[in-house]
Amino acid sequence: TDTQQLLRGRRCILLLSWEERYTDGSKWRFLEHKGPVFAPPYEPLPDKVKFYYDGKAMKLSAPAEEVATFFAKMLEHEYTTKDIFRKNFFKDWRKEMTSEEKSKITDLNKCNFSEMSEYFKAQSEARKQMSKEEKLKIKEENEKTLQEYGFCIMDNHKERIGNFRIEPPGLFRGRGDHPKMGMLKRRIRPEDIIINCSKDSKHPKPPPGSKWKEVRHDNKVTWLVSWTENIQGSIKYIMLNPSSRIKGEKDWQKYETARRLKKCVDRIRSQYRDDWKSKEMRIRQRAVALYFIDKLALRAGNEKEEGETADTVGCCSLRVEHIKLYPKIDEQEYVVEFDFLGKDSIRYYNKIPVEKRVFKNLQLFLENKQPEDDLFDRLNTSILNKHLQELMDGLTAKVFRTYNASITLQQQLKELTCPDDSIPAKILSYNRANRAVAILCNHQRAPPKTFEKSMQTLQTKIDEKQNQLSTARKQLKSAKADHKASHDDKSKKAVEVKRKAVQRIEEQLMKLQVQATDREENKQIALGTSKLNYLDPRISVAWCKKWDVSIEKIYNKTQREKFAWAIDMAEEDYEF
DNA sequence: CCCTTAACTTAGCACGGATTTA
DNA sequence: TAAATCCGTGCTAAGTTAAGGG
Numbered sequence A: 001t002d003t004q005q006l007l008r009g010r011r012c013i014l015l016l017s018w019e020e021r022y023t024d025g026s027k028w029r030f031l032e033h034k035g036p037v038f039a040p041p042y043e044p045l046p047d048k049v050k051f052y053y054d055g056k057a058m059k060l061s062a063p064a065e066e067v068a069t070f071f072a073k074m075l076e077h078e079y080t081t082k083d084i085f086r087k088n089f090f091k092d093w094r095k096e097m098t099s100e101e102k103s104k105i106t107d108l109n110k111c112n113f114s115e116m117s118e119y120f121k122a123q124s125e126a127r128k129q130m131s132k133e134e135k136l137k138i139k140e141e142n143e144k145t146l147q148e149y150g151f152c153i154m155d156n157h158k159e160r161i162g163n164f165r166i167e168p169p170g171l172f173r174g175r176g177d178h179p180k181m182g183m184l185k186r187r188i189r190p191e192d193i194i195i196n197c198s199k200d201s202k203h204p205k206p207p208p209g210s211k212w213k214e215v216r217h218d219n220k221v222t223w224l225v226s227w228t229e230n231i232q233g234s235i236k237y238i239m240l241n242p243s244s245r246i247k248g249e250k251d252w253q254k255y256e257t258a259r260r261l262k263k264c265v266d267r268i269r270s271q272y273r274d275d276w277k278s279k280e281m282r283i284r285q286r287a288v289a290l291y292f293i294d295k296l297a298l299r300a301g302n303e304k305e306e307g308e309t310a311d312t313v314g315c316c317s318l319r320v321e322h323i324k325l326y327p328k329i330d331e332q333e334y335v336v337e338f339d340f341l342g343k344d345s346i347r348y349y350n351k352i353p354v355e356k357r358v359f360k361n362l363q364l365f366l367e368n369k370q371p372e373d374d375l376f377d378r379l380n381t382s383i384l385n386k387h388l389q390e391l392m393d394g395l396t397a398k399v400f401r402t403y404n405a406s407i408t409l410q411q412q413l414k415e416l417t418c419p420d421d422s423i424p425a426k427i428l429s430y431n432r433a434n435r436a437v438a439i440l441c442n443h444q445r446a447p448p449k450t451f452e453k454s455m456q457t458l459q460t461k462i463d464e465k466q467n468q469l470s471t472a473r474k475q476l477k478s479a480k481a482d483h484k485a486s487h488d489d490k491s492k493k494a495v496e497v498k499r500k501a502v503q504r505i506e507e508q509l510m511k512l513q514v515q516a517t518d519r520e521e522n523k524q525i526a527l528g529t530s531k532l533n534y535l536d537p538r539i540s541v542a543w544c545k546k547w548d549v550s551i552e553k554i555y556n557k558t559q560r561e562k563f564a565w566a567i568d569m570a571e572e573d574y575e576f
Numbered sequence B: 001c002c003c004t005t006a007a008c009t010t011a012g013c014a015c016g017g018a019t020t021t022a
Numbered sequence C: 001t002a003a004a005t006c007c008g009t010g011c012t013a014a015g016t017t018a019a020g021g022g
Helices: A002-015 A062-074 A083-096 A099-104 A114-129 A132-149 A245-275 A281-296 A356-366 A381-391 A397-416 A423-440 A451-486 A489-521 A528-533 A537-547 A557-562 A564-569
Strands: A051-053 A056-058 A151-154 A157-160 A194-196 A214-216 A225-228 A235-238 A323-329 A332-341 A347-353
Touching: A051 A114, A062 A083, A062 A114, A157 A245, A245 A281, A245 A381, A245 A397, A245 A557, A245 A564, A281 A356, A281 A381, A281 A397, A323 A356, A332 A356, A381 A397, A397 A423, A397 A537, A423 A489, A423 A528, A423 A537, A451 A489, A528 A557, A537 A564, A557 A564
Parallel strands: A194 A214
Antiparallel strands: A051 A056, A151 A157, A194 A225, A225 A235, A323 A332, A332 A347
8 A cells, every 4th residue: 555655665764763863953964846836926807807996997906906806805704894804904905006096095995896706706616617627637737736846855755845835925814813814915926935955956946037035055954945924024934744754753753752751740740739839939830830731731822922913822821811710619629710712712711620729829829910910920931841841851831732632542542442342433432532632632623514404414314224224123023924934945035134134224323323423522623633733643553453443444544644654663552 | 031033833724626415 | 417515635824942142
């Protein structure tokens, strides 16, 4: 299979582990690639598609028109009705207008983009209606681009590149309540691009008539291409695909660090419990924060610049307004209620009892503070990580998330897997173990738009199957009666046929029921993130081997490529 | 030490092709 | 065969962390 093929190439390299590979911090010796694929140039609208200002048709200059089309394409979305979005958009749009346009177009509310919007809708409809041949042609062209730009040579291997296309221009849409939503994300030109490759490689050529910003040869980093984005001023990179050696080794290393934490986590826990009693406030805060990070799998929580991003927090940046303390509630003592927006503005809500000492400390931290004050005013991620580094080499806040996620999966798999279960039932157990981790890490998703409906159709199927089953059972019964009466070969065969049918239908029914349970439990939970980023894949591989579940049931093709190192490495007795 | 920035990981969602169902 | 649904994939935003400079 493809996975095995990949492995044969990989095995020898993996055996030379990351530790012994390069001691000088260099990431590669040779790197050759073709550079990025740029966004297609803007194609002006046909003349018949009109933009109206204040009810009157108006022909826009190409730059202004392009930005207008970005807005028109988003018209269906709720956020084009938001004040901040509209304000930011309009401000940036005006920058692209000619002075004449600028003097005319002064109010976004008087702009009518609906013809543009209709035009794009029709276009996407037409794309769907394309003939097989046309679609095939496009597919082939994409494949050609992939073959040409989608791979590079790193050291002695041809590797897949992750994102070889430059992000096209458009309107920035941050997550949550982002102050910059609607701003214009400008087009990236070759002059914005820094190329990284080895000196002795064939350098990528800039498009005719253009130049790269810079070509450098830095083998201390893994990226091939970078540019600076204009919304936050941050750098974007083109890097290798997760299946690449360089990413795989890093991933492996991450899980090895988490396993080292496993060995000393008891010591660290007893230390932070001691620190709850420290006479120094900063140490108490550090210890309580670490307890949250460990127990609740919270993120570190860097400070963020106000007005630059959505207002979200992690552990160290929690504010007074994000927690409530209940000395006693619902039969439980010392309950803390968390309610805040975390990464991607996903809400974290949890109400949990904590140890008395933690509770008392929290009360102390809250004294004389306003809701918008920091809960841990003597702590930040840098202080915390420096402390962690002293406790264990390579230990940082996020290692706790990896460790707790992986150890939870392993534990849950042990607890939930029943040896006698059928394969679908075992997979349900696996998904439930995965789900426990996703809940711990607060990996949520919006319930699919068609969730209720799809549950209903599944239920209908189950009902039908149940009817089928009772019919089949009746038929089996009467076949048995026939056989009893006649004792001939023909009726004996009929009994067997009916028995088989009942068995088959029972299996189908069970599968459907398992599917329904799985889907229902998964309504608002996203399993993918933990599977891809937090769970040591060797745990899953070992589980599959142990219970004779084929790996394809757990990992799809992409995931198998990413985790090739683990599939190759882990035996059924692997322990995280 | 504090602040900034570079580099890299982690994150949810939209989209569209594949698969299933009517 | 078309419509409905599922599922993988690409996209790119949003985190974490280490390092460097004043």
